[in-house]
Amino acid sequence: MATQEKPVVLDVRHLRTEFGTRERPLVAVDDVSFQVAAGEILGLVGESGSGKSITLRSILGIIRPRGRVAGEILWNGQDLVPLSEAQLRRIRGREIAMIFQEPMSSLNPLLTVGLQISENLVAHTDLDARQRRARAIELLDLVGIPAARNRLDDFPHEFSGGMRQRVMIAIALASNPKLLLADEPTTALDVTIQDQILRLIQSLSRDLGMAVILVTHDMGVVAETCDRVAVMYGGRLCEIGSTADVIGDARHPYSLGLLRSIPRDVAPRTPLYSIPGAPPALNALPPGCAFSARCPVAGRECPDLRPKLEAIGTSRLVACHHLEDAQAHFGPREAAQ
């Protein structure tokens, strides 16, 4: 597999992020492990509150309000968890960059786009003013902003939403990060622009050899962009594997339910499938499988006994006690589609 050939840059092991008191902690991310290889795009999917964003923020150590992060986050072999704020600051922006959901509010409204790019260059490189300006133009060009030279002195409000997201990406790319964390970068954009931004991220990842973790709740986005997918629910991993496996041949009942709720090739006016119930509150998670309360194939042991991630095939891990039942439950109708 292609992913096996490339070196692993980020290795997250047993990540656990919790908030609140130590006696009654709210566990937002629970025993999450995954790896990202250089140049690879990993999709992190799940509903709101499933811990996707907290996982991303744990990597950079920017959990607000302050949470407790345990486990290991190995960045090129170096564990980020015990690092001090000052040490993390040298990694943030320089080696690992992040872009956000809201391009409207993630740019400083009072500084021109050129200044905001060159600010990152000031913080992380030794370029002088003229080189920074040249580099800023180059970056805006790279992210596909037309007439980049003339737009350097424009303010964020003079850009459209999609263009602003491009600017955000340009700022993030300024110091050649090796990993880009994208927190629902296309959610606030309309569909055609979404597509452009995803293609941009894809081509940047390919051309610059940059690893990407793409957080989204949109399976369609995952299918067209990511090399591998991790499905999260209630702060835990349900299923992780190559996109072909997880999207094309999902095994976990939650992944199957998510895929089922995408409208594709169905007759008009057919009611859309939806997973019954609502995601559990963090303080009401069962000790066993987090999805058991909503799972159509859950057995009696599921709420109490935590299923382990187990390998199915060569490139996929699934955490479920009832894989065969899930296949049987979702299988026929899946086949009918």
Add this chain to the structure above:
Amino acid sequence: MTALTQSHSPTRGRIAAFLARAFSRPSFVVGVVILGLSLSLALFPQVFAPYDPLAFDLQAIQQRPSLAHPFGTDNFGRDVLSRVIWAYRVDMQMAFFATIFALLIGITVGAFVGYYGGIADVIFGRCVDAIITFPFLVLVIAIVAVLGPGLVNMYVAITAVNWVYYARLTRAEIMAQKANDYAAAGLVLGYSDRRIIFRHLLPNAISPILVYWMTDMALAILLGSSLGYLGLGAQPPAAEWGVLIAEGRNFLMTAWWMSLMPGIAIVLTGLGFSLVGDALADLLRPKGR
């Protein structure tokens, strides 16, 4: 080189547009005219004042307003107009010095407290409570009484109390700005806290603070003249509006102009600050983008 000039012209255009918008408001124009006049009187009183403000003229005691003495004369025959004009120098200084240090201290403290929160914020909150429990004027008078009367001590006293209000305002604004994604973006880009606070958050938070500063300068003049009136601020024979009003209070029935004329100066200057502050508040208010 062309690149450099290019980079400045849009900003200059924006400033010009802002000024054009500002000067299309009558209230702003009136305010600016009043403040401009006040400032010139404060800077060059010797040019405008017809007489020496301290020179006695015992031949002309408590004369009604006339052509020779448009604002009349006081009980020592000093020209009230000249004294009111020279008082501009003292009172405009008060407006500035009684507020500027409070502004700087308040912004710095408020920005840090608002950004970091936590225990510093709790301690700050208690301090604020403790200070604002006292009525402002009473606390200032108490501090001046301890330090001794005089302008410098008055500045110290006012600053000691007044910074709290700036800090409170700044803290709230910074906390609001901190919630924006660009603050988080600064964090993930690895910028230092100082850089995030002073380059990103504060410029976005500053306009209500500047507007408050404008109004506060008007209040500082009122406060300064109150203290002058009570004998705790500027000391006679120096010309200061509060002092002038105090000098005239025994002669309200016979020589009303001694107190009325400086009173009008106070009102007018205060109005100037308020008008400009008000217009700025409107102009700087973010419009729906």
